[in-house]
Amino acid sequence: MKRVASLFLPMLPIERLRRLDRNGRSEPPPDRPLVTTERQGQRVVLAAVCPLARSLGLHPGMPLTQARTLVPGLDIRPAEPEADGAALKRLALFAARHWTPFAAVDQPDGLWLDISGCAHLFGGERKLCERILRTCRRAGFSARIAVAGTPGAAHALTRFGAEDIALCPNGNEAEAIAALPPQALRIDKGAANACRRFGVDSIGELAAMPRGPLARRFGNALLLRLDQALGRSAETFDPIILREAPAAILRFLEPIFSAEAIEQVIGDLAAMLARTLEQQGLGARRVRLACDRVDGDEQSIVIGLASATRDATHLASLLRMKVEQIEPGFGIEAMQLIATRTEPLPARQVASLEDDCETEIPPLVDRIASRIGLDRIFQMGSVESDAPERSVRRSAPLAQTADWPREWPRPVRLLARPERVDKVIAELPDQPPLRFSWRGETHRIRRADGPERIYGEWWKHLSEADSVRDYFQVEDDSGARFWLFRRGDGVDPRTGDLSWYIHGVFG
């Protein structure tokens, strides 16, 4: 006897947003009405509405502008159907692990659960349903559930029925849903509207009508849905598949102790994992080596990778570098290599000569990283900012970076902080200095270029709104070249106090 449960999460988008916060993210204040919005053609309309907002007269489909006029101080977030879908999928996976292996996502706001033959494990259907609702509530979702012999009936009861938990005995579907409106049959909007227009207010009335005229007017979709709900026509759903992380495992007849043996196994495991990854078109970004000791203890090594890879030699060599971290104790009886984080990595042709130069770097980064940590490796890249302090930035070792324009040379060495120079002689408003002294040494300037005028980035700090620096490249008697600047444009006192600084040294 088939028993299907339909789980309905009416407030999923709102509750998912509210739920995020308990994990420490910025909280939509509960006393502020919360809505999500989506774009419909040219307009932005409300997608989901929290109960408070609803009580203030907002409803999904209302234009955002109108909602704003109605409720000042509305908390507005963009709708994230993908994130909602992902949350549903997580819930489905949970359901598949805990309640029934036959669980599926029922887009956009529910789950299907085939609980045939497993309700008794939980003490009966009602107990199971209560348990499911409890779990949802703990996860922050309000939910309703219905169980019936057909998916259609369960779906209708959970969304349109009167109770949060509805259990409909098999064969009773027709009676149970007779009073529900035709919309409960998962029919499209047009058919539902037509039903209403014809004064067909309930499924019961619909079922009593002659089928021929109905089919003429609605096509077969309506009748199919009706039949599915009443069990006259079969309906199935595809259960979600639990996917395991790619892994390779080796068990040993005799426990192993020696580093050599372990390294040997690592090599084998890496080769096995690489094959699995290749079959699935994946590359590993993080792998974990788990060693089961005879005494039941587990030893593990985790390595991260700068870019996705399934190069067995590379993986093995990185793991081997950490092999001394493994305490074999009384011996290891099994070792497992799991790719805990993967990324799609398409198959590639055998590298040509040119490619080789490129492919050299990521393994190098990995090798260095496995010694000093990935977070300690960086490269410098330029940022499109005139402020010298902000024009360079550290970035991840393999990230793409831009070059600084050549026409505007910057000093080879930029001082961490500009240093005050004194005894400067320079003509206002825009002439280069003739002389300056820095760190007790006086420099007589022979040649100079400038000024290069650099304005404060007012959008970063309001205090920079007026500030101006005039930069000069200068060369002294000895041929040493410096990068000096004067605060202020030499005319307007608001732009700076005319003091001089050195900011860098040219090679």
Add this chain to the structure above:
Amino acid sequence: MNYVELNAISHFSFLRGVSSCEELFSAAALLGHKALGITDHNTVAGLVRAMVAGDATGVRLIAGCRLDLMDGSALLVWPEDRAAWSRLTRLLTIGKKRAIPKKGEKGQCFLHWEDIAAWSDGLVAALVPDKADGAAQTALAQMRDIFGDRALLALSLRRRPGDAVRLHELNRLAQWFGLRSLATGDVLYDSPDKRMLQDVVTAIRHICTIDELGFRRERYADRHLKSLAEMERRFAEHPDAIRASADIAERCTFSLRELSYQYPDEIVMSGRTPQAALEKMTRAALTARFPGGIPGEYSALLEKELRLVAGWRFAPYFLTVNSIVAFARSQGILCQGRGSAANSIICYVLGITSIDPIKHKLLFERFLSDDRDEPPDIDVDFEHERREEVIQWIYETYGHDHAALTAVVSRYRTRGAIRDVGKALGLPEDVTGALSGQVWGWSNEGVAERQVEELGLDLNDPRLALTIELSRQLIGTPRHLSQHPGGFVLTRDRLDALVPIAPAAMEDRWVIEWEKDDLEELKIMKVDVLGLGMLGCMRRAFDLLAEHKGVRVGLEDLQKDDPAVFAMIRKADTLGTFQIESRAQMSMLPRLKPKEFYDLVIQVAIVRPGPIQGDMVHPYLRRREGKEKAEYPNPDLREVLEKTLGVPLFQEQAMKVAIVGAGFTPSEADSLRRSMATFKSTGGVSKFRDKMIEGMLKNGYERDFAERTFKQIEGFGSYGFPESHAASFAKIAYASSWMKHYHPDIFCAALLNAQPMGFYAPAQIVRDALEHGVEVRPVCINKSRWDCMIESKYPPHDFVGRGTAEGGGGAPPSALRTATSPGNPGEDRFAVRLGLRMVKGLANAHAAQILAAREQPFGSVEDAWKRSGVSVAALERIAEADGFASLGIDRRQALWRVKALGHSQLPLFAAADTREEEQEPAVPLKPMSDGREVVEDYRSLHLSLRAHPAVFIRSKLDAMEIIRCGDLRRIKDGRRIEIAGIVLIRQRPGKGNVTFLTIEDETGIANIIVWQRLFELHRRTVMSASLLKIRGTVQHEGEVIHVIAEQLADLTPMLHGIGEMPFPNRHGPADGANKGPDRRQWTVAKTVSDGSARLPTARSEPALKLKSRDFH
């Protein structure tokens, strides 16, 4: 050596420059410049403004333009003379015409070196190079070949590394080509303070935030205007480059004032001079108008006007307007002129206007009094829907090279500025949205701190504070050029030799680069060809009148003030009429008590935001009611203000007060008028304050009077009406009132056919007609045409049986009529048959298909489908509107049958299908409840002839002791009552101190006044409720009754159940059927099906869809 800045851009280089021409020129004057060259990017749109600013500051404008070519090079050009200017404008026209607005290229300009070569004569040009590289060499070679000794190389300091070397090399390169270098400032703004705004504008241009802008930010520093000495110091090493600037300034003496405009030739001239032609035409027309002898005053006035016109040589203008109007008349297109010259007898006899200036004592006043050489101004309103024909005729007649639309400069207003600046500064969209949401309508005042705080936003947030500040600076900055709705410039010579022409967003429309004020400044003629919905309505009404009642009248025939019509107007029975139908107008009518035409002119002009804010209404009313005496300090002012009892109501009067009272020169008075008409750019009327008050004091007026007078003029600022406009509108207002009074049936049909227009929805128009004793008949598949039509009242045979055919559960259709109609319907009254156009979602083409097939009445739904071949969807719309009722098929059954139609796609099966239909078992459908019928009526027609929705909830309302709208009349002034009704109109005039609501129940409408304080408390209720309960005080103002709201409550949920309700106190067949246990479920289900509710216990929209009309 005297440097001249030749390279400065204004904010007409959209989203690049940030200084107005006024700012640039006053900065230039302060810095000692004698001349300033404006070189906007690919445009000359700002040059007229620049010329005016130049005249005001004494700094000569050197007109120029920066041409950005397709190959990336840029050059600055300055025309030496008038001929070179024409070449420049034609060159720009060529570039602009290559842009295809549909591809999003509107406003762009595509030019190549070959184009430059073709139009280079007389232009002095300077290349704007990057550095002395190959590209610069190629470009310089081109420059030398094209411009010869008029070619130069522009040098600008960039304040970047290697600047001095770069200039040196460029200079050497120029010498190598034998060209001179030219020092320029490459000016982006007038003062260094504008730098932040310039950065923001750059971010807006690149559609990114300021943080993402990076190197796209303007790279070269020091872009403000500098003093002569500073520029000469900076270019000390290039003295010849400085000298070159002075030489160009000397050479390019062209001034825009030289642009001479030629009126187009008109056919009627046929060898005569325009003046002779005009004289001949007008005299002949006058004779034709008075066949029995021309009254002396008419001919005297005509001769006087003709003399004036001759003096100013304006005859061609009148001839051109006359040709356009004559064309319209030949096509039966109704039109009406307005504008300064429209009150002339010339316009009257030529039929340009229908206002008899002698009868209505309107003088050609502004035109007469101004001793300035400015073209007269005539705007012509045409029927809205047929204006396009006139426009196309103008293009055909004058040619695309000689006719184009005026531009309108779209400038930033508060909302747009907040939105764009906020976006550029990276504020989240909902914050900028909320900020701009605080602004009503078209404000230019920026967002106030108070409003920001109300939103719960933190003003200490630097980005937010910057947004508020910078958006204020941005207000008034041009954003782009768009087209004027109908302002045509017509010329005899090529128009693009005068000003560049660019394609508009609309296909086949061309727009010049200058706007109205610019044209006025250059004395270029413009004819406004505007669309007016009410004229379309009146033409329909006149046509129906002629067709059905054999009465032939036109606008020009309605000259006599009919007391009966004025009696109706005084009762504020003006729903649907032109201008005087709004709530504010209606409430004023019983107080102003118009008795003659000129009263209407005042009425139209006085109920405007300006006069209301200027506090002119009450003094005028007091004086009119005799409670206060008009004061005239001297006879001069009496002459100016006597007509309006001492209160300046019209722009002309404001000008005259300034001239007569404060000793303004006519041209000063004109700039006063202009400052009243345009917003922001000139700083408003206030800058005239001191001059005006001082002037009046000097002329012996008391300070108190002077200040009061100025306050009034300042008050109506940009909202003031010129008298001639008011007169023209009053004419149409009178004509529509006349129609409404004598032929309410025709007026109703014409008004319904002219929708959407005006303040009222079809439901109110129909209701008003019913109240005036007009019978309105429902949409019918066999009777209705596309438009609403007039049917003679008694004959239709089918109509006798209609009551039973249609009445399946509905009320007798005459329920409303008998309840409210006055006892004495006119004998010649006809019934109005609603047209298929009323049916929501029905396309005109589909309706035409049905009508074409309707030789014989259709016998059934299937018959209609087969004979017309129209789509099932179209028939569905008609079924939804209950259009098959006359066939004895109710709404549900009709829809049921229509739904069955679509499923035989192949003609082969048509026969088989018919059989199947015949064989199909009859399916009983529940009849609709009475309430549902009404709900469905509203859904598909936006009105119901059966009943008012309030009927269904009356018992509940009675239980709440809520009075009916119709009872208000009997309730004493000052009593507290509770009243409820469906919200028809929400209106917040002017600054929004008050919100007018119009509510309606089954007995009538009620006018509610909500003051600002209450509005703020109940903002949501006021803005969203469909059914509103008001507790307030009754206030009688003559015939008009207001309720001053004290408390508001949203009763909208009461409307939800109407769909399930039978008529009260009547037992219909629907009664029992709807008592099923599932009734509550039904409404619940409905909301869910809308996708609107996920929680099945919550409701969303009311089942009854009522749309109010909201005006700000």
